[in-house]
Amino acid sequence: MKKLEDFADDINKCSKCGLCQSVCPVYKITGNDCAVSRGKFVMLDGVLKGDLKLNKNIEKYLDMCLKCGKCKDFCPSNIDVCEIFNTAKYECAKNTFHGKVEKFLESKWVFGNVLKIFKFFVQCSAGFKPLTRDYVPPSPSRGEGIESFSSLQPCNSATVRLLYFQGCVNNVYPKTERAFKKICAHLDNVEIIERDFDCCGLPFLSSGNMERFEEVKKHNLQLIESCDFDYILTDCASCESTLKGYPSPGTTSHPLPQGARVETINAAEFLAGQDIKFEFKKPVKVTFHKPCHLANDDFLKPLLEKCENVEYVEMKDYDECCGFAGEFAIKNPKISRKISKQKALNAYETGADYILTTCPACVMGLHQGFLAAGKKAPKIMNIIEFLSLAEIEGK
Numbered sequence: 001m002k003k004l005e006d007f008a009d010d011i012n013k014c015s016k017c018g019l020c021q022s023v024c025p026v027y028k029i030t031g032n033d034c035a036v037s038r039g040k041f042v043m044l045d046g047v048l049k050g051d052l053k054l055n056k057n058i059e060k061y062l063d064m065c066l067k068c069g070k071c072k073d074f075c076p077s078n079i080d081v082c083e084i085f086n087t088a089k090y091e092c093a094k095n096t097f098h099g100k101v102e103k104f105l106e107s108k109w110v111f112g113n114v115l116k117i118f119k120f121f122v123q124c125s126a127g128f129k130p131l132t133r134d135y136v137p138p139s140p141s142r143g144e145g146i147e148s149f150s151s152l153q154p155c156n157s158a159t160v161r162l163l164y165f166q167g168c169v170n171n172v173y174p175k176t177e178r179a180f181k182k183i184c185a186h187l188d189n190v191e192i193i194e195r196d197f198d199c200c201g202l203p204f205l206s207s208g209n210m211e212r213f214e215e216v217k218k219h220n221l222q223l224i225e226s227c228d229f230d231y232i233l234t235d236c237a238s239c240e241s242t243l244k245g246y247p248s249p250g251t252t253s254h255p256l257p258q259g260a261r262v263e264t265i266n267a268a269e270f271l272a273g274q275d276i277k278f279e280f281k282k283p284v285k286v287t288f289h290k291p292c293h294l295a296n297d298d299f300l301k302p303l304l305e306k307c308e309n310v311e312y313v314e315m316k317d318y319d320e321c322c323g324f325a326g327e328f329a330i331k332n333p334k335i336s337r338k339i340s341k342q343k344a345l346n347a348y349e350t351g352a353d354y355i356l357t358t359c360p361a362c363v364m365g366l367h368q369g370f371l372a373a374g375k376k377a378p379k380i381m382n383i384i385e386f387l388s389l390a391e392i393e394g395k
């Protein structure tokens with residue numbers, strides 16, 4: 001496990017140019033230099049030099065970060081801010097009372113059982129039947145292979161084997177997962193493999209609970225290594241970015257099953273590469289919010305081109321953060337609501353019937369924004385759920 005001192009060189013790379021201020025959503029709202037990476041690096045530099053202590057005040061500013069990575073993308077010194085802040089947060093919290101309480105709440109027993117209880121109540125109230133594992137969609141044996149799209153390379157076999165990483169929200173309320181399966185039932189070359197994955201670990205990483213993150217990562221990697229599949233598929237941008245940060249399976253410490261290739265793709269990217277059509281009975285207007293953790297949205301245009309009767313309107317700042325970011329919204333509710341409100345107003349101005357995205361936390365952020373803006377929200381959902389509402393014709 002890395003220590004803050006391991007990042008001394010990176011922290012020193014910060015030239016204090018202040019360019020990060022122009023992209024940081026938290027700085028834009030607060031105008032506080034301690035909220036943006038430059039200010040945090042000044043504090044952490046002081047800690048490393050022994051001039052400051054990692055105390056509650058510094059922790060407060062470390063928590064004042066969406067981990068959106070906008071500053072990293074813009075930083076001329078290309079400093080990986082999130083890893084540094086997560087490590088600093090780990091060192092802040094490890095010996096404190098509240099750090100121990102957070103660890104207890106995030107422990108496998110508490111976190112796992114809370115999710116199970118949520119799942120029970122949510123699925124009872126929604127009338128869901130329990131999900132089955134190892135789902136294989138009907139296969140009427142039409143066509144051969146798949147149409148490849150961007151990073152999706154043609155597979156060795158005619159059938160594409162997708163290892164579905166559900167993520168916590170889908171585990172509790174599997175709306176998107178069901179929608180994806182509904183769509184895949186119209187494709188004859190897809191096999192969905194499911195395993196009992198744990199959380200991807202992002203919430204633990206963000207709260208500095210590195211031990212718990214290592215625990216879930218180990219569990220998930222063991223399951224990944226025990227499966228034969230072509231792609232790990234997820235419908236959540238946050239899970240996707242976290243899985244892509246796991247150590248690469250296939251190295252000596254993480255051997256792969258023979259012949260398996262590992263690439264994590266999101267469900268929308270996968271569908272954009274398929275020979276499939278989505279016909280909506282009535283014309284609908286949609287807009288799209290790009291989650292901060294979504295590496296690229298190249299799939300959006302080809303996917304919408306497969307839809308009939310769908311008009312796309314880009315919202316202003318469509319890739320700006322929704323302001324939610326899990327723990328951030330709990331610890332900084334006022335700032336979170338202000339950022340969400342601006343996002344909601346940008347979406348509202350498009351007049352769209354549907355706001356689409358690829359992250360369940362962003363769905364919550366958008367709802368929070370509409371509430372804060374006092375506007376009636378249009379339908380907000382994962383793009384996969386939206387597509388499943390259409391008449392589907394696939395091969």
Ligand code: SF4
Nearest residue numbers: 014015017018020075
């Ligand atoms: S953009 Fe990078 S180098 Fe410039 S102040 Fe921000 S963190 Fe430092």
Ligand code: SF4
Nearest residue numbers: 024065066068069071
């Ligand atoms: S990760 Fe996002 S919220 Fe955090 S300092 Fe960088 S731009 Fe600001």
